[in-house]
Amino acid sequence: MSENGDDASHQLRVSKIHNGTVIDHVRAGQALNVLAILGIDGGDGESVSVGMNVPSDRLARKDIVKVEGRELSQDEVDVLSLIAPDATINIVREYDVVEKHRVERPDAVSGVLSCPNSGCITTADEPVTSRFEVLKDGVRCGYCGTIVREGIADQIDT
């Protein structure tokens, strides 16, 4: 096995965490948005490490995010899929990858994105829970129809 092979280096990096989640094959430049989505700020004993612009077989360059002591919820994975559609989620327990799957784009996400349209009912004083339909190349507000293609990460409700 080549030392520079994606699998070999991947295994090496994954094996470094004890219990937690490794998010691999994140599009280069999106790692910090991934952290934002997960609400990770390094507090509460969470140990996070980020690799940026790592050479990859599947993508030209990728980011990789390792979160010690935390497994992602389905909601988090759903939002993650919007900005990192190629990502692979590796669940690690006792240094072993016990689960590995690619993210799947959901049909819709609720309560995680805010609508950029200031006239939208979801941004009113007593807002209703936002709901966005997931399109091939973006998301569409279920209330006012505003489509967000670029900058989805900026619309994440934190």
Ligand SMILES: [Zn+2]
């Ligand atoms: Zn809207």
